[in-house]
Amino acid sequence: xxxxxxxxxxGAVALGLGAALVASAQAPPAGPSYTAKGQLQYPADYRRWVxxxxxxxxxxxxxxxxxxxxQFDNVFVDPAAYDxxxxxxxxxxxxxxxxxxxRGEQNGSINxxxxxxxxxxxxxxxxxxxxxxxxxxxxAGGWAFVAFDGEGPGQLLPTTEACYACHQAHAAVxxxxxxxxxxxxxxxxxxxxxxxxxxxxxxxxxxxx
Amino acid sequence: xxxxxxxxxxGAVALGLGAALVASAQAPPAGPSYTAKGQLQYPADYRRWVxxxxxxxxxxxxxxxxxxxxQFDNVFVDPAAYDxxxxxxxxxxxxxxxxxxxRGEQNGSINxxxxxxxxxxxxxxxxxxxxxxxxxxxxAGGWAFVAFDGEGPGQLLPTTEACYACHQAHAAVxxxxxxxxxxxxxxxxxxxxxxxxxxxxxxxxxxxx
Numbered sequence: 001x002x003x004x005x006x007x008x009x010x011g012a013v014a015l016g017l018g019a020a021l022v023a024s025a026q027a028p029p030a031g032p033s034y035t036a037k038g039q040l041q042y043p044a045d046y047r048r049w050v051x052x053x054x055x056x057x058x059x060x061x062x063x064x065x066x067x068x069x070x071q072f073d074n075v076f077v078d079p080a081a082y083d084x085x086x087x088x089x090x091x092x093x094x095x096x097x098x099x100x101x102x103r104g105e106q107n108g109s110i111n112x113x114x115x116x117x118x119x120x121x122x123x124x125x126x127x128x129x130x131x132x133x134x135x136x137x138x139x140a141g142g143w144a145f146v147a148f149d150g151e152g153p154g155q156l157l158p159t160t161e162a163c164y165a166c167h168q169a170h171a172a173v174x175x176x177x178x179x180x181x182x183x184x185x186x187x188x189x190x191x192x193x194x195x196x197x198x199x200x201x202x203x204x205x206x207x208x209x
Numbered sequence: 210x211x212x213x214x215x216x217x218x219x220g221a222v223a224l225g226l227g228a229a230l231v232a233s234a235q236a237p238p239a240g241p242s243y244t245a246k247g248q249l250q251y252p253a254d255y256r257r258w259v260x261x262x263x264x265x266x267x268x269x270x271x272x273x274x275x276x277x278x279x280q281f282d283n284v285f286v287d288p289a290a291y292d293x294x295x296x297x298x299x300x301x302x303x304x305x306x307x308x309x310x311x312r313g314e315q316n317g318s319i320n321x322x323x324x325x326x327x328x329x330x331x332x333x334x335x336x337x338x339x340x341x342x343x344x345x346x347x348x349a350g351g352w353a354f355v356a357f358d359g360e361g362p363g364q365l366l367p368t369t370e371a372c373y374a375c376h377q378a379h380a381a382v383x384x385x386x387x388x389x390x391x392x393x394x395x396x397x398x399x400x401x402x403x404x405x406x407x408x409x410x411x412x413x414x415x416x417x418x
Contacts, residue, residue: 065322108388
């Protein structure tokens with residue numbers, strides 16, 4: 001009986017090992033991947049990445065951004081970058097963040113108020129790849145924005161798009177809006193990684209004593 | 210040179226193996242875990258689980274649920290249960306779902322409209338454990354609700370709480386509100402796993418021809 005148990009245990013360990021090797025072999029490569037033409041591949045498994053937060057109808061100008069319709073924005077980040085952020089308070093090279101937009105509906109099933117999420121209406125990526133996106137070309141910190149229309153390769157947005165200037169001017173950590181990610185904001189505060197621009201903006205917004 | 214490369218590769222494989230074994234040894238046990246007194250342990254790593262969706266101020270009665278304040282509800286599920294759902298269109302035994310409530314704020318940083326998430330205001334778990342929660346005791350399908358006040362062990366909600374009856378009457382799949390989870394609803398539709406009660410309710414809600 002003792003031998004049989006030991007043998008079963010050895011079998012289980014061997015099986016575990018095999019499964020781990022298979023999992024390791026099948027795991028997608030860490031970080032962004034590109035086509036031969038240099039376009040960013042669609043991050044097909046982002047719904048299994050780490051969720052950072054959602055906003056509904058957020059706008060940096062007063063009033064609803066799209067009168068008559070509602071939209072949720074969900075943000076995900078690749079797990080390796082999330083782990084690195086928890087340790088350091090900032091993003092490692094090769095970080096990939098996904099912004100997924102979905103319609104916000106009010107009436108459906110038994111719901112009568114507020115909003116719930118339905119169809120996806122867009123996917124945009126914000127990624128840090130310092131070897132590919134040079135600060136000298138206008139990609140501050142090695143960050144670039146890539147838009148996806150469907151699940152094919154993405155379209156790099158030129159650095160003249162407003163998202164670049166806005167993120168550089170107002171985002172709390174390394175051109176990312178960590179001030180809107182409730183599990184990461186306290187990490188950045190503890191590690192002292194808020195940008196000087198963000199700290200100045202927050203100080204200016206405080207009521208004078 | 211060839212030998213050195215082969216040797217380095219062998220070293221990398223061995224390292225990979227070791228890392229996989231360590232990861233496997235450190236991974237938390239799959240499914241729910243309980244204290245010696247039978248209370249559900251707080252699911253400490255749920256923010257690394259699979260995100261299902263968020264709602265803002267959803268209510269099953271007309272009008273805002275909490276006048277003057279906004280609340281997001283984020284739903285997460287353990288990765289093993291998510292994988293099983295993608296294959297089968299329903300939940301396996303030991304599924305653990307987490308409902309996390311967070312304040313929805315409008316004014317902060319550069320935001321001027323809509324809502325973004327800030328402080329966590331509650332965590333509730335819905336879990337399926339047929340050995341522990343018997344249908345004969347009122348836990349339909351082996352599902353129970355557990356409320357958490359802080360990160361200690363949870364408090365099992367009695368089956369007289371309204372959540373049980375409402376989920377049994379209106380939830381689309383196995384007493385869970387899959388109709389509000391946009392990545393899972395089409396899976397359930399394809400697999401034909403919607404509940405009879407949900408299908409009847411949807412049919413009744415359609416305008417008559």
